[in-house]
Amino acid sequence: MPSLLGNIFKGWADYSKGNEEGGHHDYEHMYALVIDLDRCTGCNACSTACYAENNLPVVGEDKFGARQAMHWMRVERYFDEPDMDPDMGPDTSNIEDANETGTQSRGASFLPMMCQHCNAAPCEPVCPVGATYHTVDGLNAQVYNRCIGSRYCANNCPFRVRYFNFYDNSESWPAPMEQQLNPDLSVRSKGVMEKCSMCLQRTRAARDTAKREGRELKDGDIQTACQQTCPTSAILFGDLLDEASAISKVWKNHQVKLGTYKQDKENPELRGYRIFEELNVDTKVLYLERVREV
Amino acid sequence: MTTKIDRRNFLKVLGLGGAGAALAGCDMPSYATMEEGEEQVFSYLAPEEYMVPGIGIWYASTCLQCAAGCGVHGRVREGRALKLEGNPDTAVNKGKLCQMGQAALQTHYNPDRITKPRIGGKEATWPEALAYIKANASGAPVWLTGSIGGHQAVMLDTHLSASGGGKHYAVETVNAQAWQAACADTLGDAHPELHIDKASSVLSFGADFLGTWISPVKFMTDYGEFRGAPRGVLTVVEPAMTLSGANADHWVAARPGSQAAVALGVAHMLATEYAVSTSALPAGAVDAIVAMTPERVSELSGVDAKTLSKIADTLMSNHPSLVIGDGGYETAAAAMTLNLMLGNIGATITPGVELIPADLGVRGGSTKALADFASDAQAGRIGTVFITGTNPVFTAPGGLMMKDALAKIDLKVAVALFEDETTQMCDVVLPLASPLEDWGTHVPPSGAGRGEIHVQQPLMEKLHPDVLGLGDILLGLSQDAGADGLADFDDYYAYLRTAISAMIGTDLETAWQAVLQAGKVQAPAADRVFAANGALTTNVPETNAPTAGQLSLITTARQGLFDGRHANLPWLQEAPDQISKAVWDSWAEIHPATAAGLGLKDGDYVTITSDNGAITTRVFLYKGVHPDAIAVPMGRGHTHYGRYATGIGVNPLSLLDGTADGRTGEFTNTTSVRVQATGDNRHLVRLMDVDRQYGRKLAATISADQHRRNQGGA
């Protein structure tokens, strides 16, 4: 009995301590992303690479229209420009513009959106069977063979980046297309939730390679599929706990810290920001604001 | 002279193309080979040393999804190609790959691939097909291809000259012929190197360099640098937003066909407001510039003086700049005019290279070639045609009457991966090996790497045993036509190896392996030198406004389905279009004011009619298109292209009339159309039905001034 109480107190102490440091684990790694919206051209190569790498099914027009598609990485396109400095003049690209004959003046805004791997993920506590949890690498993992498909996690995701297998999508791969499937991860059956895993299979493969070669993992060993293919190098993946890594330098330069819902930047004009930060979900994707010459 | 095709020779070629080759990948011992002539099935009872199940091997090859020819690394596990990535060592794409390249796997594994030869639509064997060709060939054969370069182009020329000197028509709907003509006229170099990464500002007149122009991945990698500190400024002037336009700091809608006027208007502004010298220009250009006052520009294009001034100001404040233009010779020429004025020549535009084995150079496709082909066919000058890498029945403007032209040809042989509208009309269809199963060399048209030639090698065994590589087919045909010097080669692989060994000066196995592992070989090349200014015609049409009550139809290719060749790849059908975010169907982009005038709302069906036909599709309203234009991207509307493309969408190319540009003979991709609502409405399936952020901070934007204050941070 005393040990039970002791365990409860220790667990609580660990949890509280962890919360201040951006999580409640003893993290070995903290994988994160940086996406530079100024470099992103919206070309969609990342999304297609994700389809190729992760065995995503193609659902066809009807199901896509019914919003049952499975694009783990989606590139959104907006025509308005929130946060633009209001001194910079009117924005005629607002499509609600009263001046109906005006045309776009500054292009479009593209936003690659995928699982943000929140350190305080709202999807994790609500899964009845614990099929989604936070790994010691800082990733939000989805365990396909534990998922019973209650879909509470998807409801709780403010980014709506969780995708459910509403059908058995095997007709996505008529022979011989199934030969393209990546054997490093499964093809999910119907009734199972899935989402971006930051190419966890590549992390494992890189770790195995490093082990085989008798060395530590270094920055650049792991590239997510989206990062590797992005022609403008707008996506950067890395380990925030590795101070020498390129990504931790970017996060540091933009003065964005984990474990808080409101950044306290010395220079508030720096471009780095996180989406829906005020919800206190502690996302790990840093977006760099798109820049436009006025 | 009739084409002699010896069955026996061909059968020797059959089945050995590539199978006897040494597959060289990265990360493995250099003497791993497969024995020549051994069985084609990879037997696991006696696997090769390097093949460990569960561990992937990467092989270098070349992407053939468009003419840019980016280098790729293919990941192969257990004898299957699984994933493509860019080859980090190739200068064109530096390890990056676009979505069309990623989808090359679906080209290879597509269930609708042609697996056996066909005669008259029925399956046959290779000997039967070849016999049929031999029996029915009439006259010297001609080749109708897409852009083609490298040793395949050499082999093709060899076949043509050995078989009677027929013509080679290289066709590409998406091309840069206008720009290349303007460069040739002005600089004496049709393929200068463009340095977006060195530019402080880029001004594009309808050249979709991020999407489909010349070498999009190269330009995108450069664009990444361009946006890095110090940040460059992008201005795009076009009638309908392309991917490049969607990324512009300043986007200007110009009436279709009026970009040249806008360019000259900017030149006028530079000369008058900023006192930029016009001494570098040819005389005719100066007159055109003087005549192009802001009022005239506004009349022709709808672009006002304030906008012109802003464009000029951007150019002047951000040195050096780069001005590009396409979609018509006048536009390209006007863009070059600006480059000359701004002193960009030598800074962001530098001479390209001339390959020393000049015959390896790219035969860039054009639509003029398609026009020539159609007229030659109509006139009865073509008896036999071999078609590969192009689908003219689909991509030809409706006004060209391509089907009639083809019907006049006695023997039509298609060498193709898929049944399409063109193979439907062909007498014989020969199954082609996919780019992941074939050997070849390719010259990137962008000139990056300055003489770097990309090598294409098979990533795996042929999926379908009866297909043959293009090189093998060309070699076999050439040998049977009696071409000299080819008798020693059993297959194209042997030929290629000999040729490349000669190029690198050694035929050591290790050297060959090194070439294959790198995926490229450096060919000797000579730097070109820019000539003094040649003639530069800058004619600008008198008026651009469409006929009253009509709109100008614009059709452009989007990176994805491109000119329609990738419509049978489900990943690309399901990849949302970059601008409209639509999937799996066509749409027509119009301005909300135009729509209001026609009584249209989002999702309404309209019939768009020109003198050459009509299409019916849904409208998509947004402000990225000039009010006088209706833009229907090309790519869908196939009637015969496999399960993923047939019956989906509409083909706007069928509405074009085939009017050609005077200087280059290229088709103008615009025509005047009548637009009428049909009364139907159906929701256009898109990735997202909203176009705004509803006050959420999702994709936030800051001004460049703000960014410059904090430049050190990025």
Next chain:
Amino acid sequence: MSAQQNLPHKHLTQDQVKDIDENIEWAKINADVLRSMENPRRGYWVAMFISVALFSIMIYAEVHQYIYGMGDAALNTSHMWDLYISTFVFWIGMSHSGTLLSAILHLVHADWRKPIYRFAEAMTTFSLLTAGIFPVIHLGRVWNFYWVMPYMSDRGLWPNFRSPLIWDAFAITAYLTSSVLFLYIGMIPDLAICRDNAKGWRKKLYTWLSLGWRGDDAQWRNFRFTYLMIACLLIPLAVSVHSIVSMDFSMSIMPGWHVTTFPPYFVAGALYSGCAAIITLFILLRYFFKFEHFMTMPILDKVCKLTFVIAMVWTYLNLVEFASVWYGHDIPSKEVLLAKASGPYSPFFWAMMFFGSVLPFALLSQWIRRNMYVLFFVSVFLNVGMWLERWMIVTPTLSLGYHPQAFNVMWPGWVEWAMVGGSFGWFGMLFLVFVKVFPSVSMYEVKEMVYHRKRTVYEDVDEMMNLHSGVPGPGPGPLPGSPPTPAPQSTGGI
């Protein structure tokens, strides 16, 4: 005390104001109730046929869903939950009827609950059994539903105790177990009556179920204590169950769901729909089984008034929720509220507001309270309003949310409607079987109620009781097939 009492309404007779006629004889009570369990007539079979048909459609829909996946259930990336969850909450809500009548009113000694609590408690149990279908069928991998149970798995995996869905599982299981116990234990004296009057398989069944009840003093004392204890246990369970179910929503971060008032709001809604359902079933049972003497108009009157009060509580909590959003700073929540009121789902929202907040005012009219036909439809529409309320909680939030890319309007498909309709079929099946196998009016408690009324009216009630005991009054006769009434013994009841 005399038999004359002040009548509250001039034009009503004594009988019409009394909760029950104090002159009903025990034998009549037995006979009337036992007669309701006779072989059913045509109307019953029609009702049973409809229920089975609805249920079969549900089976078909579930098989379809099992084979093809959840896609045909009109679910998508934005609408991950739809009618299954809202109907689940609806049925849990319905289940509060029995608890309210059985337990809460028992503790405040409201006698008038006695004739009607039996079927209400049955309704509770069957509602829970119906509700329990939905958390299973709404799963993507139905066959693994048992993973929500905490058992020693060989992988050492336990369910995630932080999840409100697991709390649901525990709460509903506990509540169901307690309700079944309460229903059963409360029925024991009645089952003994049935045993004494039955033959054949019924006799065997009742003998087994009545656990040897003899009706002696010791047994009655134990019985009363046990009954009271379970009633006390059941009340917090009922409150907690629906609070926990409400936490499926309030523990989420979605705008429109993340509302602190959800637990009391849901409990109020549950009591509301339970009461409305009691009125519906009251009218049906009274009509078909001719229970006019037991399920009297004054009792119905009281139930209606209770329903009205609960409706007003619910209305208040509803308006509190709207006001806190309206005066708050959370933009996405406001968007959801405005979408409910003026967006694509607004007809259903306003229907819900009308049925839930305006229609209960009809219950204030005495004419309506006495008009069975009108009251039946009023009560049905009150429940329709409550079902709509659950739907309007689930779906408008999912059609919006934080991220605009996910904004999407979705309407339920045939699979979902089949399941919803089928759940009513399932409930109907269970209830119809119940009324024919078990006494739907609590005989011993009615006798208690009559006795207590007698005591208020007659002085010598005990003497009267002794006079009458042992002599069965003229009744319609024993159950068909049963032996002639034996000499009076000590049976359940006085």
